[in-house]
Amino acid sequence: MNRWCVNNANLTIFTQSQYQQSLLTKRQERGHVIHASWIDEENIISEADAEEI
Numbered sequence: 001m002n003r004w005c006v007n008n009a010n011l012t013i014f015t016q017s018q019y020q021q022s023l024l025t026k027r028q029e030r031g032h033v034i035h036a037s038w039i040d041e042e043n044i045i046s047e048a049d050a051e052e053i
Contacts, residue, residue: 006031 006012006023014020015036024031045053 003023003025007026010030012020012024012031014023014031014033017033020028020031020033
């Protein structure tokens with residue numbers, strides 16, 4: 001249902017490019033990524049650290 005809504009919207013905003021790639025399967029030009037600016041950079045861990053945890 002979410003993919004259908006995203007694909008039928010005139011404009012879609014995502015916080016991650018992975019969301020855009022997996023949900024917006026049509027009309028890629030209508031999707032934009034605006035990274036989660038409310039998350040401080042020091043609170044983001046690397047992929048390797050996440051796997052270790």
